[in-house]
Amino acid sequence: MxxxxxxxxxxxxxxxxxxxxxxxxxxxxxxxxxxxxxxxxxxxxxxxxxxxxxxxxxxxxxxxxxxxxxxxxxxxxxxxxxxxxxxxxxxxxxxxxxxxxxxxxxxxxxxxxxxxxxxxxxxxxxxxxxxxxxxxxxxxxxxxxxxxxxxxxxxxxxxxxxxxxxxxxxxxxxxxxxxxxxxxxxxxxxxxxxxxxxxxxxxxxxxxxxxxxxxxxxxxxxxxxxxxxxxxxxxxxxxxxxxxxxxxxxxxxxxxxxxxxxxxxxxxxxxxxxxxxxxxxxxxxxTIAKDRRTALDRRIQLTEHLFPQRVAYLQQMLGVRLDINRLNEPLSKEQLEAARPSPFDPRSRHALKIAKEGWRLRDVLAHGVIDYHPVIVGxxxxxxxxxxxxxxxxxxxxxxxxxxxxxxxxxxxxxxxxxxxxxxxxxxxxxxxxxxxxxxxxxxxxxxxxxxxxxxxxxxx
Amino acid sequence: MxxxxxxxxxxxxxxxxxxxxxxxxxxxxxxxxxxxxxxxxxxxxxxxxxxxxxxxxxxxxxxxxxxxxxxxxxxxxxxxxxxxxxxxxxxxxxxxxxxxxxxxxxxxxxxxxxxxxxxxxxxxxxxxxxxxxxxxxxxxxxxxxxxxxxxxxxxxxxxxxxxxxxxxxxxxxxxxxxxxxxxxxxxxxxxxxxxxxxxxxxxxxxxxxxxxxxxxxxxxxxxxxxxxxxxxxxxxxxxxxxxxxxxxxxxxxxxxxxxxxxxxxxxxxxxxxxxxxxxxxxxxxxTIAKDRRTALDRRIQLTEHLFPQRVAYLQQMLGVRLDINRLNEPLSKEQLEAARPSPFDPRSRHALKIAKEGWRLRDVLAHGVIDYHPVIVGxxxxxxxxxxxxxxxxxxxxxxxxxxxxxxxxxxxxxxxxxxxxxxxxxxxxxxxxxxxxxxxxxxxxxxxxxxxxxxxxxxx
CATH class of the missing domain: 3.20.20.30 (Luciferase-like domain)
Structure with a gap:
């Protein structure tokens, strides 16, 4: 060389x-x-x-x-x-x-x-x-x-x-x-x-x-x-x-x-x-903040009112049933194993990746997995x-x-x-x-x- | 009453x-x-x-x-x-x-x-x-x-x-x-x-x-x-x-x-x-100035380059021959008596009025007798x-x-x-x-x- x-x-x-x-x-x-x-x-x-x-x-x-x-x-x-x-x-x-x-x-x-x-x-x-x-x-x-x-x-x-x-x-x-x-x-x-x-x-x-x-x-x-x-x-x-x-x-x-x-x-x-x-x-x-947790909380404050419709949409993206009443729990092992990211939405793989990191459902959404562009929350x-x-x-x-x-x-x-x-x-x-x-x-x-x-x-x- | x-x-x-x-x-x-x-x-x-x-x-x-x-x-x-x-x-x-x-x-x-x-x-x-x-x-x-x-x-x-x-x-x-x-x-x-x-x-x-x-x-x-x-x-x-x-x-x-x-x-x-x-x-x-003369001079400076075409147009408005080489003279008694203001241009009467006040041809034009609106020069x-x-x-x-x-x-x-x-x-x-x-x-x-x-x-x- x-x-x-x-x-x-x-x-x-x-x-x-x-x-x-x-x-x-x-x-x-x-x-x-x-x-x-x-x-x-x-x-x-x-x-x-x-x-x-x-x-x-x-x-x-x-x-x-x-x-x-x-x-x-x-x-x-x-x-x-x-x-x-x-x-x-x-x-x-x-x-x-x-x-x-x-x-x-x-x-x-x-x-x-x-x-x-x-x-x-x-x-x-x-x-x-x-x-x-x-x-x-x-x-x-x-x-x-x-x-x-x-x-x-x-x-x-x-x-x-x-x-x-x-x-x-x-x-x-x-x-x-x-x-x-x-x-x-x-x-x-x-x-x-x-x-x-x-x-x-x-x-x-x-x-x-x-x-x-x-x-x-x-x-x-x-x-x-x-x-x-x-x-x-x-x-x-x-x-x-x-x-x-x-x-x-x-x-x-x-x-x-x-x-x-x-x-x-x-x-x-x-x-x-x-x-x-x-x-x-x-x-x-x-959403820039001093750490990921602070940024996620800010993002929750901003979008919480949309969570019902977004849980429904995330369900489509991942191909598993999700429960709006269990926002404070991570996806279960069964849910994560059953998930099949939609090939029709390019955000689906990223959404599954975040879910697999063990975040609460509320936090998965707060990562901005459903938005118009890639989202940085942190x-x-x-x-x-x-x-x-x-x-x-x-x-x-x-x-x-x-x-x-x-x-x-x-x-x-x-x-x-x-x-x-x-x-x-x-x-x-x-x-x-x-x-x-x-x-x-x-x-x-x-x-x-x-x-x-x-x-x-x-x-x- | x-x-x-x-x-x-x-x-x-x-x-x-x-x-x-x-x-x-x-x-x-x-x-x-x-x-x-x-x-x-x-x-x-x-x-x-x-x-x-x-x-x-x-x-x-x-x-x-x-x-x-x-x-x-x-x-x-x-x-x-x-x-x-x-x-x-x-x-x-x-x-x-x-x-x-x-x-x-x-x-x-x-x-x-x-x-x-x-x-x-x-x-x-x-x-x-x-x-x-x-x-x-x-x-x-x-x-x-x-x-x-x-x-x-x-x-x-x-x-x-x-x-x-x-x-x-x-x-x-x-x-x-x-x-x-x-x-x-x-x-x-x-x-x-x-x-x-x-x-x-x-x-x-x-x-x-x-x-x-x-x-x-x-x-x-x-x-x-x-x-x-x-x-x-x-x-x-x-x-x-x-x-x-x-x-x-x-x-x-x-x-x-x-x-x-x-x-x-x-x-x-x-x-x-x-x-x-x-x-x-x-x-x-x-054109506002301390007196009429100062205002006319300012207006002459602004429009002098247009005087040849404006003399020609004023001739149409008044119905008398005017001479571009006699800008520094008032209209003659003969010109003023022969003038017939054009009924097709509403500014003509005003132009004749100004000319009759005895202003030099240059100053008649400087009164703005040919412009888009009434003109105050003074x-x-x-x-x-x-x-x-x-x-x-x-x-x-x-x-x-x-x-x-x-x-x-x-x-x-x-x-x-x-x-x-x-x-x-x-x-x-x-x-x-x-x-x-x-x-x-x-x-x-x-x-x-x-x-x-x-x-x-x-x-x-």
Whole structure:
């Protein structure tokens, strides 16, 4: 073995840092009971102060970005007992945060299905200028009849939704790039406001959408916003591989995450891109406390009201009968032996593993075995270990973190997890650049990336 | 004559106060040369700091609102020499201003033609919540092929545009009102987040638009945003008379303004409303300085580069030949006698009046005889006199002010005009209420005003 070669590989490995994003939703946190927790302002749902403070916490922790999901419609499932999941309006939230932070990236979901492309283009570009180059657009298609009904429609077929999405993104990137880099001169002396020959119409028309342009907004410090995508279907691989610099992912195991990450990287290569230009970022949910017991008790407080339905669901996952009246007992030897983890729910094996560790049924649930992403319930070291393992296994370029309760859960992550990652050389000590593009190592871009443009999707009129 | 009656009438008259709004456009000011003036930051076009500072000046002057026009598309007429007219994005600007002001109302234009109603509804309602009840929506139809082309369309007929506008406003007001006043309880003790029986779908479907709802946003401190409208056609009278609490007007004479105001008031009455619920607010452009000469010189500096084309246009207005090489001379006796003011341009009589006062041709133009609204070029007293005359003649309930140069023109108005109006009892000394509805004296509203709802326009699905 050539030792000099090994040394180079090691140093490369150490140099690569993971990305961390903060999930910013309804202002309370990701757990349904967050709004009722002691110390939580019950009006955080409508509080922009709360969102700003939470984003500032993430910036203190040097997170590369905050991420605001959106889903206009299916938000009122159990309004009697639970807060809706999302922001009142993602763009207004990010505007407030942009004014009161300096470095952290600002990423919001915007539907390619139920928006006029020109409106999306100008609003994200304006945010990009406002934040001095920190905006990212999570470009997703909308699904769900509940959402469509709010727009007086039905949901288009998957083919139509993704066909439109390809066009909308191309159109918007073209609008973003309709001013060349140095088009805006604003020279008071000569009286030249802009170089008109460097501001051109885009004249694009596709099957679903079209626009003449140009947009009236000059480039930001990063040129134009970055594209994110969320999803894991072959359609998602294709759309993200073509346009995205980052993917908001969801995976429960290293194996699944690695397969997803590779699928996105391969799709990027098919479009002639360097696969390192697309970062795969799965989710991680956290309840951080000084020890496992304290964290479990916190999590019990947050989710106890859901235990009846969750016991029923856990029964499905494990294939054994469970008794809601025996929450304070571990699963019996017979139950554990009879358990057959469901192959249809990727969380089932992990749930059985936790049950076999001998935890009370109440604590098995409190480990978050039924949630949207892997869950850490314990001291910061456990989160750091999880993140390191996934990162080093090639399963993730970073993570988006959902704190259980935003009011103190973000600070807990920043204070208890980030320093460990930094000490291990896995996370940057501070922001090196000022723009989201710099934070992600994404290449400069003005207009449509010529490598991915395709006249078959959107044609010149 | 019954003296007690007269006394009541007088006191009523004195008690009624005018409204003042600030036009906030591209950040430089309303004059094309504003961006080049000394002391003006040439990057104000992209500066949210500049907008916030300007709004704060207006708030210092106790203005009831700021007004942001919008016209997505036809903004780049002479980009080589002039800044576009509008904000990068009106909602992001208002979000920034909302966070950094306390009382002033926040009104933005939003097209009923090129927006999804559900998206408009949630963004304006979110702004209303963010600003604690200070939002207003200037609901207008879009016209102009340049705008339509940015949406890949052509402009619909006037009938279609206004038909859709009626539906869109009804839909949006219904969405805004889909939470009853006390629906959001957020009681941490009991665990009740909201009263689900007070949050209802709207289930509206018209010819052009539809929505199921409900919106997921609770009422603001003023319930829901106020509707503004802009325009002067019979269609505008009808739309505003039905829905609006204020009209952004444009009129060059007291007679025209009074006729417009009456037309809107009569339309409101046709919908069973008190005509005082609709405020007619024409525009006023100002160049305020210590005396007329100083103001004229400032205005010359701002517009001199446009004099060749303006001399040509003034020639059309007056019906006499004018010589661009004789800018420093008044019009001759022969020219003044031959002049026939154009009946097709309502500014022509005023232009001739100024010319007859003996001003040099350069100064005639510097009086702003060719501009979008009446123009005051002189000391604050002249603006106060104009406003008092229009207000007392029943031609206006207030004015929206376009400063020539925002950087110092807003402060000039606040310092030189506002105190005179206050001293004369024509303008309030301070904000009495906290919401835009309170500033305008508009009645409380949750959902569609039952007086104006009409099943013929939007029907229940």
């Amino acid at each position: 050539d030792l000099s070669q090994e040394k180079i590989e090691n140093s490369t490995k150490v140099d690569k840092k993971m990305l961390i994003g903060l999930h910013l939703g309804n202002g309370y946190g990701s757990q349904p009971g967050a709004w009722r927790m002691p110390g939580v302002d019950p009006t955080s749902y409508t509080s922009f102060d709360a969102r700003v403070k939470q984003a500032q916490s993430a910036e203190r922790g040097k997170f590369q970005f905050i991420f605001l999901p959106d889903g206009p419609g299916a938000m009122l499932a159990d309004i009697e007992n639970e807060a809706p999941s999302f922001n009142l309006d993602v763009m207004l939230t990010l505007a407030a945060v942009a004014r009161e932070t300096k470095r952290i990236g600002l990423v919001a979901t915007g539907s390619t299905t139920f928006n006029e492309p020109y409106n999306l283009a100008r609003q994200f570009k304006a945010l990009d200028v406002m934040s001095h180059g920190r905006a990212g657009w999570n470009a997703v298609t909308s699904s769900g009849e509940a959402v469509a009904a709010n727009y007086g429609r039905t949901i288009p077929s998957s083919e139509e939704r993704y066909g439109r999405a390809h066009e909308v993104i191309q159109l918007i990137q073209a609008l973003w790039g309709s001013w060349e880099k140095d088009a805006w001169v604003h020279d008071q002396e000569s009286g030249q406001f802009a170089k008109s020959e460097q501001i051109l119409p885009i004249n694009l028309k596709g099957k679903y959408v079209g626009s003449r342009g140009p947009l009236y907004i000059p480039p930001s410090e990063q040129g134009q916003p970055i594209i994110f995508h969320a999803g894991g279907s072959p359609n998602a691989h294709e759309l993200a591989g073509r346009f995205a610099n980052a993917v908001i992912g969801a995976a429960f195991t290293i194996e699944d995450a690695r397969a997803q990450r590779n699928a996105f990287r391969e799709a990027a290569e098919r479009y002639g891109r360097n696969p390192d230009e697309i970062k795969y970022i799965p989710g991680l949910m956290t 001291p910061g070291m456990e989160a750091a270990n999880h993140m390191q393992a996934w990162f080093e296994a090639g399963a993730a370029d970073g993570f988006w973190i959902s704190a259980d309760v935003n009011a103190d859960g973000i600070d807990a992550f920043v204070d208890e997890v980030v320093p460990i990652l930094q000490e291990r050389g896995l996370f940057h000590q501070d922001y090196a650049g000022k723009t989201l593009r710099e934070h992600l190592g994404a290449p400069e871009q003005y207009g449509i990336d010529p490598r991915v443009s395709s006249p078959s999707k959107v044609s010149v009129v | 019954d003296l007690s009656q007269e006394k009541i009438e007088n006191s009523t008259k004195v008690d009624k106060k005018m409204l003042i709004g600030l036009h906030l456009g591209n950040g430089y000011g309303s004059q094309p040369g504003a961006w080049r003036m000394p002391g003006v930051d040439p990057t104000s076009y992209t500066s949210f700091d500049a907008r916030v500072k300007q709004a704060q000046s207006a708030e210092r002057g106790k203005f009831q609102f700021i007004f942001l026009p919008d016209g997505p598309g036809a903004m780049l007429a002479d980009i080589e020499n002039e800044a576009p007219s509008f904000n990068l994005d009106v909602m992001l600007t208002l979000a920034a201003v909302a966070r950094e002001t306390k009382r002033i109302g926040l009104v933005a234009t939003g097209s009923t033609t090129f927006n999804e109603p559900y998206n408009l509804a949630r963004q304006f309602k979110a702004l209303d919540v963010m600003s604690h009840g200070r939002a207003g929506w200037n609901a207008v139809t879009s016209s102009g092929e340049a705008v339509a082309a940015n949406y890949g369309r052509t402009i619909p007929s006037s009938e279609e545009r206004y038909g859709r506008a009626h539906e869109v406003i009804q839909l949006i007001q219904a969405l805004w009102g889909s939470w009853e006043k006390d629906a959001w309880v957020h009681d941490q003790e009991s665990g009740q987040f909201a009263k689900s029986e007070q949050i209802l779908p709207i289930n509206l479907k018209g010819k052009y638009v539809g929505s199921r709802g409900p919106l997921y946003i609770p009422p603001s401190e003023q319930g829901q945003p106020i509707i503004f409208h802009a325009g002067g056609s019979p269609n505008a009278h009808e739309l505003a008379g039905r829905f609006a609490n204020a009209v952004i007007g444009a009129a060059f004479t007291i007679e025209d303004a009074r006729a417009q105001r009456n037309a809107f008031r009569e339309a409101a009455e046709r919908y069973g409303r008190n005509p005082d619920e609709i405020k007619y607010i024409p525009g006023l452009m100002t 000391p604050g007293m002249e603006a106060a006199n104009h406003m008092q005359a229009w207000f007392e003649a029943g031609a206006a309930d207030g004015f929206w002010i376009s400063a020539d140069v925002n950087a110092d023109g807003i402060d000039a108005f606040v310092d030189e005009v506002v105190p005179i109006l206050q001293e004369r009892g024509l303008f309030h000394q301070d904000y009495a209420g906290k919401t835009l509805r309170e500033h305008l004296g508009a009645p409380e509203q949750y959902g569609i005003d039952p007086r104006v709802s009409s099943p013929s326009k939007v029907s229940v699905v």
